[in-house]
Amino acid sequence: MSSRRGFLRDFLAGAGIFASAKVLSAQEMDMSQEMQGMRMKEKKGSRSSGHGRVATVPVQTPDVPDLPFRMDGNVKEFRLIAEPVKQEIVPGRVVDLWGYNGSAPGPTIQVTKGDRVRIIVDNHLPEATSMHWHGFEIPNDMDGSPGSSQDAIAPGGRFVYEFTLNQEGTYFYHSHMAMQEMMGMIGAFIMHPKEAHKPAVDKDFVIVLQEYAILPNIDVPNSMNMEFNWLTFNGKSGPATTPLIVRHGERVRIRLINLGMDHHPIHLHGHQFVVTGTEGGRQPESTWGPGNTVLVGVAQARDIEFLANNPGDWMLHCHLPHHMMNQMSSNVGPMTRRMQMPAGEGMEQGMGMMRGGSPTSEENGPSLGRGMGVGSTAEQAKSNSPLKANSSMQRQDMPGMQMSAPQVSKDANSVPGFPQDAFMEGPMMAMDKMVDKPENLGLRLGWSGFMAGMMTFVRVLPPDKYDEIMKLREKQQGKKSMSDMPRMEHQHE
Ligand SMILES: [Cu+2]
Numbered sequence: 001m002s003s004r005r006g007f008l009r010d011f012l013a014g015a016g017i018f019a020s021a022k023v024l025s026a027q028e029m030d031m032s033q034e035m036q037g038m039r040m041k042e043k044k045g046s047r048s049s050g051h052g053r054v055a056t057v058p059v060q061t062p063d064v065p066d067l068p069f070r071m072d073g074n075v076k077e078f079r080l081i082a083e084p085v086k087q088e089i090v091p092g093r094v095v096d097l098w099g100y101n102g103s104a105p106g107p108t109i110q111v112t113k114g115d116r117v118r119i120i121v122d123n124h125l126p127e128a129t130s131m132h133w134h135g136f137e138i139p140n141d142m143d144g145s146p147g148s149s150q151d152a153i154a155p156g157g158r159f160v161y162e163f164t165l166n167q168e169g170t171y172f173y174h175s176h177m178a179m180q181e182m183m184g185m186i187g188a189f190i191m192h193p194k195e196a197h198k199p200a201v202d203k204d205f206v207i208v209l210q211e212y213a214i215l216p217n218i219d220v221p222n223s224m225n226m227e228f229n230w231l232t233f234n235g236k237s238g239p240a241t242t243p244l245i246v247r248h249g250e251r252v253r254i255r256l257i258n259l260g261m262d263h264h265p266i267h268l269h270g271h272q273f274v275v276t277g278t279e280g281g282r283q284p285e286s287t288w289g290p291g292n293t294v295l296v297g298v299a300q301a302r303d304i305e306f307l308a309n310n311p312g313d314w315m316l317h318c319h320l321p322h323h324m325m326n327q328m329s330s331n332v333g334p335m336t337r338r339m340q341m342p343a344g345e346g347m348e349q350g351m352g353m354m355r356g357g358s359p360t361s362e363e364n365g366p367s368l369g370r371g372m373g374v375g376s377t378a379e380q381a382k383s384n385s386p387l388k389a390n391s392s393m394q395r396q397d398m399p400g401m402q403m404s405a406p407q408v409s410k411d412a413n414s415v416p417g418f419p420q421d422a423f424m425e426g427p428m429m430a431m432d433k434m435v436d437k438p439e440n441l442g443l444r445l446g447w448s449g450f451m452a453g454m455m456t457f458v459r460v461l462p463p464d465k466y467d468e469i470m471k472l473r474e475k476q477q478g479k480k481s482m483s484d485m486p487r488m489e490h491q492h493e
Contacts, residue, residue: 090240095214135279
């Protein structure tokens, strides 16, 4: 029995399914059997059942767990707990978000068209919440609209949703309390077709786009701010995002989901893709046209597909310049690069560092650093500060940071516009070792200094490199103890 349990544990870890020791139960047996079936089909290569039908592959959501389920008769039963979450979005930056089951975004739900599902939602937040099923064609009383289709779920309360799903595509769930959305409360809800769409894909990924405004010396997002200094893919900012690993020649789908305040033009290097789906499901092939950038609007989903026929490590990123930065805040201090230039704010004020009040107080709410936010009153003309060339920017408090001098010309300080606010890109920001993981194996030395915000890689690898990374990943995930894994509490029994 113990060896069987050990096998299950390894298997679940290998499949990227996380559960705590508390829930090693029939629930996992159901989940594992279904996932095993999917994986075996995946391994066969063509995944054809012999009648021209091709099975779907499960989606991978890098850095986010899948939500396990148990079968209750013919009903797939899931449990979601709305709760505060501590999340490390880059090494050393742990922030207080709100999410589901210990993760923001919440765990990914995968079902198949025709499934009857039950989702038990428990509210462990200090305030009321409600769960909306975005784009679902379900009875009105299951829609999760607080005040109209149901009462909001009180703190400590529970609501049980149950419906049959006859749709297919990239959907999502989210709190229908607006400010909670800006604390992280969304998750992917993938409805697989009964057989794969043609042409079938070999890899299917999900990326949830989120953004936060977090003042430099506090860990709580300012949900009132309208500009953002932390931009995340699946709850991580570059270089902490986990690359999408693809074997050369595979067909790839990436499902992008946006729930924030901004639209994100997501750009892929080295390939042209077609948009094959929206938040409303599959698009007819007659609408597919080539592109390499897709605008994912707020509350929208976009599926892109391409043949990974160009080997290499290709960037996949939001193309808004400010969305490729981390912890964006202003250069501050009394900057007196030339005479007569107005001095900036003091360090604390200029960076929006809190010394009183809450993140949403009158003093801190509308403004983050220099002129961030509607109604900002702290906007002032500031010169740029001189930057010492050839000086190491090694951070003593972060030993994993790579030691090197910024690449700056000798006359840099006489060039108007230099240094720009947020001069933070380049080799001196590299932290390869701090974000070491199998998926990063073999990336060029210093790569991490150029990845921030909504940035990751699609790594199109030759078979030997691909196999090497997969083996390493399985080994590492097998080693993970259950206590290290994201929390999944089930308290009803
Ligand atoms: Cu963006």
